[in-house]
Amino acid sequence: MNVLEVRGLSRAFGGVHAVRELSFAVAEGTVHSLIGPNGAGKTTVFNLISGIYAPSAGQVYLGGAEITDLAAHRRAALGLARTFQNLQVFANMTALENVLVGLHMRLDMGLLPQLLRSPALRGREREARAEARELMRFAGVERYADAFPASMPFGALKRLEIARAVASRPRLLLLDEPAAGLNQTETEDIDLLIRKIGDSGVTVLLVEHDMRLVMKISDRILVLDNGRKLGEGTPAEVRRDPQVIAAYLGAAALGPKAGDIHAE
Ligand SMILES: Nc1ncnc2c1ncn2[C@@H]1O[C@H](COP(=O)(O)OP(=O)(O)OP(=O)(O)O)[C@@H](O)[C@H]1O
Ligand SMILES: [Mg+2]
Structure with missing residues (x-):
């Protein structure tokens, strides 16, 4: 196939x-x-x-x-998911939040701000964060979960971008x-x-x-x-x-x- x-x-x-x-x-x-x-x-x-x-x-x-x-x-x-030749990560979000954006593609939970803030979605937010962390572990960038992209080495950013793409399954x-x-x-x-x-x-x-x-x-x-x-x-x-x-x-x-x- x-x-x-x-x-x-x-x-x-x-x-x-x-x-x-x-x-x-x-x-x-x-x-x-x-x-x-x-x-x-x-x-x-x-x-x-x-x-x-x-x-x-x-x-x-x-x-x-x-x-x-x-x-x-x-x-x-x-x-369909992709990464970019000229690295594309969100500079104003932590690494973990970058991966959450990828998860959100799949979870169908409305807009990301809701995913991050709405009390009604807090349980799912916890699940999503746990899954994002797991994806970061998979990509070998777990230690950067709370870091912003500007403070991460280039190699880790490339893997973060891949983790975000994989998050959409x-x-x-x-x-x-x-x-x-x-x-x-x-x-x-x-x-x-x-x-x-x-x-x-x-x-x-x-x-x-x-x-x-x-x-x-x-x-x-x-x-x-x-x-x-x-x-x-x-x-x-x-x-x-x-x-x-x-x-x-x-x-x-x-x-x-x-x-x-x-x-x-
Ligand atoms: N948006 C665009 N506007 C004008 N020309 C473009 C555009 N995108 C690509 N091209 C042209 O199309 C051709 C193929 O470019 P492309 O970026 O697809 O090559 P590539 O194989 O990815 O190259 P590289 O290995 O350098 O990344 C080039 O001549 C490029 O200048
Ligand atoms: Mg190219």
């Missing part, structure tokens, strides 16, 4: 064809990665899937139902460069976190430039170049694909024997 299917998706900005007739599917329970050079159209694909931009052509299906024309919040309610989670700007240890933490998310049954579509992370974690990889699909397959297939190597990976990125590197 495909959680996501994209058919003939295109989007231009003025004369720039950011995404061109792109079709692919993401099977339930897999980690699927989208890679390609800067400007290849990866974030635009995320924006089209999550409803931030409308496509100029093509369709998007979530769990078999067409969502092409739905507003972003409707898609979120149907089980999505069917499909889009992660746009979760390891960008992180050192090796922090990248390994993200690797583990994505694995745990995958193991919990959430399907993941990942955009990431860290090839070691991508090759380790992905069930399938789609390579974009100039808005077009250049190749698609398992990590082993993609790293052997001469077109992909020439356009993106480059011999240097894969070591001296790029053409015949084997799976593990």
Whole structure:
């Protein structure tokens, strides 16, 4: 069963064809990665899937139902969550409250201020806070529960943003460069976190430039170049694909024997 299917998706900005007739599917329970050079159209694909931009052509299906024309919040309610390449957390809320925003997506309790203040909802608020804390533990940022984002390290903020996205219990989670700007240890933490998310049954579509992370974690990889699909397959297939190597990976990125590197 495909959680996501994209058919003939295109989007231009003025004369720039950011995404061109792109079709692919993401099977339930897999980690699927989208890679390609800067400007290849990866974030635009995320924006089209999550409803931030409308496509100029093509369709998007979530769990078999067409969502092409739905507003972003409707898609979120149907089980789509994402993080952003340029980290987006609420600076005026504590880390825990940031996660509560994600929970609120699912709990259907009206506006967040009510969730936080209404006496009638206090019991559920306690539950929600306990669950938010549990999600923070899951993401390894529990110690920052009462901290404001300005006082948190960048690596913790990236994991906080992921915790908030996971809080909505999505069917499909889009992660746009979760390891960008992180050192090796922090990248390994993200690797583990994505694995745990995958193991919990959430399907993941990942955009990431860290090839070691991508090759380790992905069930399938789609390579974009100039808005077009250049190749698609398992990590082993993609790293052997001469077109992909020439356009993106480059011999240097894969070591001296790029053409015949084997799976593990
Ligand atoms: N809102 C926009 N307005 C105009 N052009 C845009 C817009 N969004 C994206 N583009 C253009 O579309 C192309 C694809 O951009 P996109 O951000 O999707 O690439 P990307 O693969 O995510 O790159 P990176 O790896 O640098 O994040 C680029 O040429 C970019 O300048
Ligand atoms: Mg991008």
